[in-house]
Amino acid sequence: MEKFMWLVALVNSFIFCNAMLELTGTHDTEGTWKSSITLPCVYEPSQDFVQQTVIWTLVRDQSPATVFRRDSSGDHILLSRYRGRVSVPKYRPGDVSLEIEKLEVTDSGHYTCKVTWRGQNNSLLMRERTTTVKVVKVSVTKPIIRAGNLGFTVPKGARTSLTCSANGSPPITYRWFKGEPGGNTVLVSNHAVLMFDSLQTSDTGKYYCEAENRASSQVMQQSDAVQLTVRDLTKPATTVPSSENKANTTAKPVSERGPRRTGLPLYLIILIVVICVAVVFVIVTVILCRRKIKEGEWGVQNTRNDTRRQTCSGVNGKWKYEEGKPTVENNFMTQPVKENEYETISIKENIECKILVNAMESEYEVGDVQ
Template identity: 55%
Template sequence: MGEVERIVVFVMTFISCNALLDLSSVHQVTGTWMGSATVPCTYVPSEGFTQQTLRWSVERDSSIATIFRRDGSGDHILLSKFRGRVSVPKHSPGDASLLIQNLEMPDSGHYTCQIIWRSTDNSLITKEVTTTVKVVKVAATKPIIRAAEPGLTLPAGASASLSCEAGGSPPISYRWFRGAPAGPAELLGGGAELAWPSLRPSDSGTYFCEARGRAGAAQRSDAVRLTVTGLPTTTAALQTSGGTTEGHHSTTVQDDSSDKEHTVTDPVPTTQVSRRDTAPVGPFTDT
């Protein structure tokens, strides 16, 4: 009877661990051409079972080939077209997901994750799960303009920038315009960011961006309004201090003791001095 109990316990343990070691994935993964995609393959690690071998294979046109293999000797990428583009987490127990970068159209296919575990009594358990990968070309989405803090109303002299963001198959190119998306507009240049190191009042206006991907037509964003207010603080201070007229600086001094007023005018680059006395000026005679 004791032997039967031990067998029952072993079978129940085996069934329990077998359930815990089930692989989880999804039916299909859709990836964007030239983008990246993760094909999930996960399980709950179980005490007493050690992962021995992990293998990823792909089936295309009724042909099956091994892409990736991990065993006691390390990681091995067996198909040259996937070298430098695929990887599996190394330090995440229970995560055997396959990351594919720089997706190409021929990467579409059926991907199988197979894992072999060894138990403490040297028995082996093998599980596998298959996921369909579909690579598609996606046109650029309608771009969105984002403004850096503190917003779109700024004083003259401040710096500002706008960024353009769109989804779709990379690479995505961007262009910036001044005007209305549906009307006449001035092309300002390319790049995902439009920046002003020092704003001027003439920079006030309406701006929008355009995004174009490898597939589909170009898409234009909604317009945003940039408002530049006032003048830089330093410039305003220079224009409001003192009296400056056509390069001359005038100073009036009142001398109480002599009841005389002196006006000194300093043009640039010469200096002219005029004097007005309250007493009449006439010929002088010796007494």
């Protein structure tokens, strides 16, 4: 009975260990030529079993060959054409996947992952899993043109570049042309990057690129044409970018950036204000002085008119006309007057004096009657 129980426990542990140490991965996978690929081979680690060896073999044209081996002495790459291109993770317990870089067409085949464990009773357990790999060449996609930091509108004499980028199996060859596709074009470069060390106005024009690789289809892909505009800063900008390039243009002409703002320094503004205030003050002072001078002249003239007046006085009951003497002496010589003219002037003055006396007497009489 005890032997039967021990046998049942041994079978159960064996079944449990087999379930834990089962390798998982993929049966078929496809890799791109000149790219990288990972062939998965993973298991669940167990404390009762210790990994002893990991071996990856390749079967191609019915001839097996060991690609990679890991044991107590370390990792070993046994096929020279895989050296520097294959590896297996070291610090991920339970992961013994094979990583292949820079795939070649000859890497196609059946890869088998073999793992051996040692149990606590020194028994060995081995598992293996096979994955079929097919390496294919991918044709290039339609290339895209990217401008440098200055964009597609750049000043004369500047340094810039245009980059042609496409996806596909390397190596990819590029060619640059100046002109419209299908029209008169000129080959300008055989590199992915088209460099301009010192742009000239003659570099203005349409540019496009072509991309091609060694895929089985051998299809050459062509990009859309872009407009490169070189501005001469000494002349006004007259070139207007086309609608297809407006989205890619990062550098704008000076005329599109808006008017330049100019301003005077603060100290010049203050000086101008002070000068204006001083000029206004001087003008007002001159006007006031001229008004005072005119008022003084009018006062002197009125005083002269008041001092020269005529008076009439009565002597022996008769009124006599006397001419008042002016208070201001005249510094001019009077013209000689004839005797008759003097008599005529005296008669006129006596008549005016008599009229004035009569008017005054009538006023007195009216006052007495009242």
